[in-house]
Amino acid sequence: MLHKLLATVKKEVLLLLRDKVGLSILFIMPMVLIFVMTLVQDSAFKTMNEKGIPVVFIDNDKDSLGIQIERGLKANDLCYLSDSIDGKPASVETAQKAVQEGKFLVGIVIPKGATEAIRKNVTELVNQTLNGEDSAIHKSAGKTDSVEITILIDPVAKKSFLISMTSNLREFISEVKTKIMFQTFSEQVAEIIPDKQNAPTNSYQKSQIIKYKELYASKSEDKIVPNAVQHNVPAWTIFAMFFIAIPLSSSILKEKNEGSVFRLHTMPTPYLLLVNGKIIVYVIVCLIQFVLMLSVGQIFLPMLGLPALVLGNSIAGIMLLTGATAFAATGYGVMVGTLASTEHQAAIMGSLSILLLSALGGIWVPSYVMPEVMRNISAWSPLNWSLEGFYKLFLRGGHVSDVLGETIKLLLFFLATMTVTSIANRKKRAV
Amino acid sequence: MSNTPIIEIEQLTKTFRHATEPAVKGISFAINRNEIFGLLGPNGAGKTTTISILCGLFPPTSGKVMINGQDFQTHSTEIRQMIGIVPQDIALYPTLNARENLEFYGSMYGLYGRELRNSINDWLNKLGLTDAAKRKLSTYSGGMKRRVNLIAGVLHKPSILFLDEPTVGVDVHSRNVIIQHLKEINAQGTTIIYTSHHMEEAETFCTRVSIIDQGKILTQGTPAELINNHPGAPNLETVFLNLTKRKLRD
Numbered sequence: 221m222l223h224k225l226l227a228t229v230k231k232e233v234l235l236l237l238r239d240k241v242g243l244s245i246l247f248i249m250p251m252v253l254i255f256v257m258t259l260v261q262d263s264a265f266k267t268m269n270e271k272g273i274p275v276v277f278i279d280n281d282k283d284s285l286g287i288q289i290e291r292g293l294k295a296n297d298l299c300y301l302s303d304s305i306d307g308k309p310a311s312v313e314t315a316q317k318a319v320q321e322g323k324f325l326v327g328i329v330i331p332k333g334a335t336e337a338i339r340k341n342v343t344e345l346v347n348q349t350l351n352g353e354d355s356a357i358h359k360s361a362g363k364t365d366s367v368e369i370t371i372l373i374d375p376v377a378k379k380s381f382l383i384s385m386t387s388n389l390r391e392f393i394s395e396v397k398t399k400i401m402f403q404t405f406s407e408q409v410a411e412i413i414p415d416k417q418n419a420p421t422n423s424y425q426k427s428q429i430i431k432y433k434e435l436y437a438s439k440s441e442d443k444i445v446p447n448a449v450q451h452n453v454p455a456w457t458i459f460a461m462f463f464i465a466i467p468l469s470s471s472i473l474k475e476k477n478e479g480s481v482f483r484l485h486t487m488p489t490p491y492l493l494l495v496n497g498k499i500i501v502y503v504i505v506c507l508i509q510f511v512l513m514l515s516v517g518q519i520f521l522p523m524l525g526l527p528a529l530v531l532g533n534s535i536a537g538i539m540l541l542t543g544a545t546a547f548a549a550t551g552y553g554v555m556v557g558t559l560a561s562t563e564h565q566a567a568i569m570g571s572l573s574i575l576l577l578s579a580l581g582g583i584w585v586p587s588y589v590m591p592e593v594m595r596n597i598s599a600w601s602p603l604n605w606s607l608e609g610f611y612k613l614f615l616r617g618g619h620v621s622d623v624l625g626e627t628i629k630l631l632l633f634f635l636a637t638m639t640v641t642s643i644a645n646r647k648k649r650a651v
Numbered sequence: 652m653s654n655t656p657i658i659e660i661e662q663l664t665k666t667f668r669h670a671t672e673p674a675v676k677g678i679s680f681a682i683n684r685n686e687i688f689g690l691l692g693p694n695g696a697g698k699t700t701t702i703s704i705l706c707g708l709f710p711p712t713s714g715k716v717m718i719n720g721q722d723f724q725t726h727s728t729e730i731r732q733m734i735g736i737v738p739q740d741i742a743l744y745p746t747l748n749a750r751e752n753l754e755f756y757g758s759m760y761g762l763y764g765r766e767l768r769n770s771i772n773d774w775l776n777k778l779g780l781t782d783a784a785k786r787k788l789s790t791y792s793g794g795m796k797r798r799v800n801l802i803a804g805v806l807h808k809p810s811i812l813f814l815d816e817p818t819v820g821v822d823v824h825s826r827n828v829i830i831q832h833l834k835e836i837n838a839q840g841t842t843i844i845y846t847s848h849h850m851e852e853a854e855t856f857c858t859r860v861s862i863i864d865q866g867k868i869l870t871q872g873t874p875a876e877l878i879n880n881h882p883g884a885p886n887l888e889t890v891f892l893n894l895t896k897r898k899l900r901d
Binding site: 230335478482488 | 708746753787
């Protein structure tokens with residue numbers, strides 16, 4: 221039986237090596253895909269994180285609020301601040317036009333006298349409080365001069381970015397208000413209490429009581445930073461592995477159409493052995509694809525100035541998950557080849573179903589941004605199981621035990637495809 | 652030629668799924684060891700269906716098939732090991748060369764190593780394909796492909812060889828070479844079951860023929876017996892045309 225299996229494997233290898241189109245689908249297409257998708261997403265990532273979103277800033281206030289907001293936004297990675305348009309100082313009208321034309325994603329206009337209005341309101345509030353007037357805050361709330369900061373928005377700007385931007389502005393305004401309030405309060409207290417020693421110092425204003433620290437929840441001791449490479453390389457590698465369904469199903473149907481299956485069915489060799497020969501070869505192809513894709517992520521992408529792929533801590537986990545993904549992908553290809561009646565049918569069925577499974581599986585768009593219904597469906601895609609497993613290994617520093625669930629699901633999927641193949645094959649032969 | 656049957660068929664019927672009429676309607680016959688048995692009939696007569704059942708490609712709807720005293724239900728592997736098939740279509744891989752094709756099919760019959768290599772070399776030499784053995788099959792002429800198709804069915808020296816129109820679309824030279832070697836195989840003890848539209852070829856090649864039409868056997872015997880039983884028929888082709896009513900068939 222071993223000789224027969226080896227002969228089948230040899231035949232499959234020869235058929236594959238002589239199928240130039242199939243080879244390009246298996247190896248060149250996914251490598252190109254990884255290059256293109258990573259570069260495209262990385263440049264988008266850079267726009268967001270390195271240079272920042274272009275924002276035009278008009279400070280008509282020229283006082284604390286305007287200065288504080290400008291300083292704060294300039295220090296923020298989120299945006300790239302400019303106070304001029306085409307070399308000329310920006311005005312409300314030119315800023316509106318520039319945002320309309322897409323030159324800037326957002327425009328921020330701080331009105332004249334904004335700081336003065338805040339100062340006036342705060343002083344009144346402090347005076348009332350120190351003079352012992354009840355419910356000063358409630359009374360003053362109705363009388364305050366409101367400060368209106370205008371935000372001009374390009375309709376293409378993402379909601380999440382706008383939320384982040386307005387939240388930053390609120391923080392800066394609140395900070396300025398607190399400072400003014402503290403300063404006014406200190407001045408008033410200093411007048412009442414001549415002993416300067418006991419007067420409140422200005423140190424509170426400079427102190428930062430609450431600090432933020434960004435920490436990625438990873439088991440890995442290495443600082444793995446999520447980036448386009450860490451996301452795209454595993455995603456598109458899984459996509460490429462499942463894409464073998466097309467050449468694999470085509471090879472099954474070619475055998476049918478060329479009459480080889482007729483002869484093979486009359487031979488003293490179980491059909492399962494012939495299928496196993498295909499599975500062995502295509503699983504090896506998947507593993508080669510995986511190694512190639514990883515080498516793209518680790519060697520070639522850094523040559524283009526992109527970050528290198530970090531593999532995490534568990535080589536055993538990677539091997540286990542890759543093996544299970546390879547079996548799941550190969551089983552799927554065998555099933556498509558058995559269910560389809562013509563090569564054309566297999567090509568359409570194979571490519572469309574993989575596009576669908578990959579879209580559902582979070583290859584194109586992360587599943588966490590999907591609506592709940594789609595997220596629930598996504599959990600049924602084998603590509604999603606594999607991707608989640610690789611995220612655990614590559615981003616969260618997971619080990620073998622962390623990806624056992626995904627591995628078992630992928631192997632069960634392989635068994636399910638083999639069962640469907642066996643039933644469909646028996647049905648087709650029962651003419 | 653031995654008179655012990657190697658193939659016995661009783662009341663064989665096959666109705667395909669969704670078909671209104673059976674393709675084979677309760678046929679019975681026996682084929683003796685070492686015979687060259689011709690199964691002749693117009694298109695759609697039921698020849699290929701009968702051969703497919705005898706090869707174990709699919710089971711009959713009803714009836715009994717015994718190959719060398721065994722049936723497919725209990726001795727599938729043993730029966731498959733003793734039969735060889737040369738299908739009507741070229742059942743080979745066009746992107747592999749002749750040697751690679753034969754190595755694969757020979758291996759599926761359990762041949763390997765020197766035995767497999769010797770058998771391939773021997774047959775390639777006999778059928779004049781040694782020089783072309785390393786060329787992809789897609790570059791072969793129709794006759795060359797037919798010869799490789801034949802070798803793939805005989806490499807393992809089968810006891811029973813099924814030939815489904817082995818010379819269709821082949822030039823006279825290739826046909827002669829094929830027929831000559833089939834006679835050699837038969838002389839070495841292989842029983843041959845053969846279907847063809849070439850009545851002249853069947854008349855000279857077969858030791859016994861059965862004319863089949865619309866799933867039923869019309870007549871059976873040696874070519875000479877059939878010609879003698881039909882007065883005025885100078886050859887097997889006339890007997891065939893008389894029995895099958897000279898109508899065009901699809």
